[in-house]
Amino acid sequence: MAHFVGPREHVADFRNDILSILINRGNDHSRDEMLRIVDELPKEKWLKLRLIQAQKVARQKLWIPPRALEIILLTGNDEGRLIYNGEQLLEVIRTSLEKIERKLHGNTPEVFLLWNDLGDKKFKPRTENEFSDYVKQRLEDDLTGRGVILNREVEIRRSFGSYPGERTDIQVEAVLKNERGNYDNITVVIEVKGNWNNNVSQALETQLVNRYLKEEKNKYGIYLVGWFESELWDKEDPRYKKANSIKKYELEAILSEQTRKCSTHSLKVMHYIMNLEY
Incomplete structure (x- = not known):
């Protein structure tokens, strides 16, 4: 009317x-x-x-339809993936972290590589940087060596933060060159912590999100915690007491809430606690 x-x-x-x-x-x-x-x-x-x-x-x-060559590559690679956005890259990296964890405790376990043998049946964890280097190498083996990502060139590197000597741990960059010669880059920042770190329950938000994602204008991040635990851990190691100040299930609950809080319309964050028990 x-x-x-x-x-x-x-x-x-x-x-x-x-x-x-x-x-x-x-x-x-x-x-x-x-x-x-x-x-x-x-x-x-x-x-x-x-x-x-x-x-x-x-x-x-x-939606970008896969090209004929990409379809052919998919049929020949059961684990092959086509990556068109950051959420897909996050999921591929999470799957790769799960593979790394299984390898650490598999038929030929590698978890001993992340513990220093002090003799007299005493051990202590390697440093956060050494743990991060191990993860970087295994990510390279999986994502680049085995060609899991089919439609992008993948580069995995350690990088330095905005403060002298600071390492922002691992960056995974997936690059796609389109028909016009332009490059589409997707970057995921992986912040690595040992469970003894004083800020392990806060750094997902204070460091990964507020510094490495927001300041550097990245949109995708993974907060990776190495959960070191062993009856043979040398009690004289100052990290031992710190690591035992919080339970794994307590940290999981804290990080789950932070992940929910920090994942917004412009940022996508996930966390992963990797079992490094020896």
Whole structure:
């Protein structure tokens, strides 16, 4: 029915038009903005329906069909993966970390490599940097040596932070060169800690997220904790008492909450506690 359109209706139409524009753009930025709006207005239930619509449009517009060569490569590699976004790269790295953990405790266990033999049946863990170097090497073996990622060149490196001598641990970069000669880079930062670290229960947020992700404008991160435990751990090692100040299930609960809190529309974070019991 025809009627006079008042200021309130004009405002409502303007609001709906903005959302429609965001939805129909169907790119990463518009989808992230819809996520941000939903996060800012959690009580507006109807916005969640518009978010679902925005995600559907984005999937349709952003989907890149695999090329014939990639399909052929997939058929010849049971573990091969095609990586088109950061979430997919995070999952591939998580799977690789699971493989590393199984190898540490497998038929020919390697976990002894991460413990120093002091003699007299006494051992102590290797340093965080040595643990990080081990993980980097095994990630290279899996992701680059075995060609798990089929459609991108993968580089895994140790890097330095913004403070003198500081190492930000491991960066996994997956690069795709498109037909126009442009490069699409996806980077995942892996922050590594031993369970004796004084900040093990806070550094996911204070270090990985607030420093390495937000400051460096990266969007994807993994917080990796090496859980060292052994009856043969030398009690004179000052790290022994620190490591026993928190239980594994307690740390898991803390990190799960931090992961939920820090994973937003613009950042994706996961954690992994690796069993290094000897």
